[in-house]
Amino acid sequence: MKIAFYGSSLVSAYWNGAATYYRGLLRALAQKGYDITFYEPDVYDRQKNRDMDPPDWCRVVVYDGTVEALKAVTAQAAAADVVVKASGVGFEDDLLLAEVLRNARSDALKIFWDVDAPATLAEVRTAPDHPLRGALRELDLVLTYGGGDPVIDAYRAIGARDCIPIYNALDPQTHHPVAADRRFGADLGFLGNRLPDREARVEHFFLEPASRLPGQTFLLGGSGWQDKPMSANINYIGHVSTRDHNAFNVTPKAVLNISRASMAENGFSPATRVFEAAGAGGCLITDHWEGIELFLKPDEEVLVARDGQDVADILAGLTDERADDIGHAALQRVLGEHTYAHRAETVDALFKSHAEKREAAE
Structure with missing residues (x-):
């Protein structure tokens, strides 16, 4: 056809x-x-x-x-x-x-x-x-x-x-585990363009937790954030080419998915970032939305945060070993069911x- x-x-x-x-x-x-x-x-x-x-x-x-x-x-x-x-x-x-x-x-x-x-x-x-x-x-x-x-x-x-x-x-040919890249070293990374339907949620789920955890490092990628006020522990790197997404997802201890407001309210709308991160074997923290369990199992294959305080609490207690276990479990799930x-x-x-x-x- x-x-x-x-x-x-x-x-x-x-x-x-x-x-x-x-x-x-x-x-x-x-x-x-x-x-x-x-x-x-x-x-x-x-x-x-x-x-x-x-x-x-x-x-x-x-x-x-x-x-x-x-x-x-x-x-x-x-x-x-x-x-x-x-x-x-x-x-x-x-x-x-x-x-x-x-x-x-x-x-x-x-x-x-x-x-x-x-x-x-x-x-x-x-x-x-x-x-x-x-x-x-x-x-x-x-x-x-x-x-x-x-x-x-x-x-x-x-x-x-x-x-x-x-x-x-997930497309395993383009999104897959790679070696860590020190350019993307951080405790938590977030990759997303600055959009009106997402900005308030980025403030809530990423910028505020960063300000509460001055001893941890945060990585922000995506276009449009250059004039956004942010705490000193956030490293803003601008647009990240797709060829670097695997390294971005696997290098930080965890990466964050923040849905646009309309997607979160509607539910059942996993962003491409969810599968990109899982495909790289990264430990994913996502904002809560209805239907997440159809794609990844909370607490075993993904960590779910209902607000910025949850993000801060998750990061404060997340060990490297648990992050690795979650990333590995997510990779196996998406390869088996969600390519x-x-x-x-x-x-x-x-x-x-x-x-x-x-x-x-x-």
Whole structure:
């Protein structure tokens, strides 16, 4: 089957949190025999900050940030058996969805793949005339990278024929244990860009515990924090390339996952960072969100904090030996149940099921 996938970026993770998800899942689908073309716009300086070359398992088409270029690439949807429009592409998203649907063949499987369902649904709820509402009548399926029953029910309520979560996972080829790197030495590391929907939680779960534990060292990576007030025991290192994520995750005694507010409130939304850290064998501390036990077992494979005081208390009592044990247990769990090969099995079955139903109806 040929897949035409219209997303934010495959070759750049710069201001693009979905990159790891796209890479892992599409690589796994390509290994199952799918012929994939990924279309991405040249916006937000992503092409200037590429962190990978175009892969041999997927054709990448970069188009100018113009309406004319958008229409030219969406015309190519007509050649695909499966047509995917992802959320948050970053250039004329509504027009892109409309053009993809206009050009897709009548027998093609048409999918909206939402990589930020809480944000999308919040936007749609406040706009009765939102273009996505009308598009759902033409779409065969909504896939999301998280959300559980709340997201499934919400999408069905606004007209989706079906909504199925395809959760983040681990790509063992890119995220795996490596040697420690002294550049990333710390008691606790956190990696994440400064976003309005996350900043208050970063203050609560990371900056405040750092100020309470002056004898411990903290490492902050990600873009946008340079003018943020922080205690002297925090080492801010700015943007961290994906090639250094394994070392970042395995070098500190523990690494911290802080969900964006909408993801934490919704639950069942493990970030890519969760699986990256576990895949490197790092000891992960995560903020609490409903559904964490579906992916990692609290206190054995992950440490869970409900507030900043919990983070401080966990760090104060965490030994190197226990951190190593938790990291090892998490690695074994994700390798056994939560790789993109596992996710691709689910997606492949969905694609084939829809194709069989369509053939039977003809």
